[in-house]
Amino acid sequence: MRIASWNVNSLNARMPRVEEWLERMQPDVVCIQETKLANDAFPAADFEAMGYETAHHGQGQWNGVAILSKVGLGDVVVDFADGGDPDVDARVIWATCGGVRVCSVYVPNGREVDHDHYRYKLDWLARLRSHLDQNHDPKEPLAILGDFNIAPEDADVWDTKAFVGKTHVTKPERDALDAIKGWGLTDTFRHVYPDNPGLFSYYDYTAGRFHKRQGIRIDLILASESLLATVQGALVDRNGRKAWDGHKPSDHVPIYADFDLGSFADLLSRDG
DNA sequence: ATGGTGGACCTTCCA
Numbered sequence: 001m002r003i004a005s006w007n008v009n010s011l012n013a014r015m016p017r018v019e020e021w022l023e024r025m026q027p028d029v030v031c032i033q034e035t036k037l038a039n040d041a042f043p044a045a046d047f048e049a050m051g052y053e054t055a056h057h058g059q060g061q062w063n064g065v066a067i068l069s070k071v072g073l074g075d076v077v078v079d080f081a082d083g084g085d086p087d088v089d090a091r092v093i094w095a096t097c098g099g100v101r102v103c104s105v106y107v108p109n110g111r112e113v114d115h116d117h118y119r120y121k122l123d124w125l126a127r128l129r130s131h132l133d134q135n136h137d138p139k140e141p142l143a144i145l146g147d148f149n150i151a152p153e154d155a156d157v158w159d160t161k162a163f164v165g166k167t168h169v170t171k172p173e174r175d176a177l178d179a180i181k182g183w184g185l186t187d188t189f190r191h192v193y194p195d196n197p198g199l200f201s202y203y204d205y206t207a208g209r210f211h212k213r214q215g216i217r218i219d220l221i222l223a224s225e226s227l228l229a230t231v232q233g234a235l236v237d238r239n240g241r242k243a244w245d246g247h248k249p250s251d252h253v254p255i256y257a258d259f260d261l262g263s264f265a266d267l268l269s270r271d272g
Numbered sequence: 273a274t275g276g277t278g279g280a281c282c283t284t285c286c287a
Contacts, residue, residue: 009287010279034287036280061280109287149287204287206276251278251287 001071001098001261002026005145005219007033007106007202007252011064014250015043021240021254022050028070029097031104031145033252035064042066059090065106065146071098082130088120092128099261100227101136105146110167118167121149125176129183138184141227141261147202147252148220150177152187155197156217168218185222188257192234199236202252210241210249221257232258 004027008014011032022030035042035058042056053073058064067073077094079087091106105128108121128144136142150173151157163169181187193199200215209215217236234257241253 013279034279062286111286202287204276205278208276248278 001028001100002256002258003029003031003100003102003143003145003221004254004256005031005033005104005147005221006254007147007219007250009034009036009250009252011035011037011043011066012041013248015046017244017248017250019046019050022052022068025237025240025254025256027256029100029102030066030068031102032066032068033064033104033106033147034062035066036060036062037064055093055095057090057093063089063091063106065091065093065104067093067095067097067102067104069095069097069102073097077135080127080131081135082127083134084127084130087124087127091124092131099141100259101140101142103142103144103146105144105148107147107149109149110173113165113167113170121167122172122176125173125180129176129179132180132183138224139226140224142185142224143188143227143257144180144185144222145220145255147218148177149218150174151216151218152177152190152220156200158198158200158214158216162214163216168216181222184224186225186228188221188223188228188231189217189234189236189255191223191228192231192257199238200253201236201255205251219252219255221255223257223259227259230259230261232260234258 052068201219203210
């Protein structure tokens with residue numbers, strides 16, 4: 001089963017790239033972030049025509065997360081079920097696909113260290129951990145995919161000097177990510193490639209960052225132990241992004257993990 | 273040179 005994640009930076013603007021991408025890579029389960037669509041504007045029929053069931057949690061102008069699946073999609077949950085107030089933004093959606101509990105997340109950016117939005121980001125990450133504690137067991141096959149807006153290690157940043165005093169690399173952010181991992185989740189790409197610095201998932205549109213390989217790896221697939229045990233491969237698809245040069249690429253590249261969950265999930269995906 | 277681009281939107285916010 002191939003699971004993928006992509007921050008598309010507006011599904012309206014990116015739909016031609018998304019359709020090409022799904023056709024080429026044939027992911028079974030897809031997590032999308034930054035749809036920037038209201039629920040009634042989500043192109044569910046277009047995805048259905050490509051063989052995907054869908055669930056979307058959107059708000060319109062900003063944010064918005066979705067899950068697409070060729071291997072079944074059920075038990076949809078949006079927002080946090082942690083007893084707290086509803087999130088002010090549409091940033092998290094869950095569904096069960098092919099026996100795996102899947103979550104698509106768009107973690108708040110934080111904007112500046114000590115900005116209100118930075119405190120919101122840290123609170124948000126703590127709530128994600130609470131949601132896991134209150135709703136799931138680390139023994140389940142479970143994956144959280146998406147834009148975490150945190151570079152887990154210095155190896156995930158093109159130049160640490162350029163990030164001194166900036167968000168995405170601070171200790172409180174990395175501690176909050178570690179607390180989520182500490183529930184029982186592993187960074188799949190880093191697990192498969194322990195020593196592969198310099199392969200990034202986000203490149204600022206400005207200053208030719210993509211071509212200069214000046215990016216950061218902030219898009220992650222966190223997998224529980226039982227799921228990780230079946231991993232066959234992982235990818236941060238910088239090369240796929242190259243083909244879209246001059247054709248309205250996102251500022252994020254798609255990421256993938258392949259898991260061998262046995263013949264049933266495989267047959268379901270082949271059937272569409 | 274504090275630059276650059278791209279997406280949302282009402283002229284500015286967000287990444």
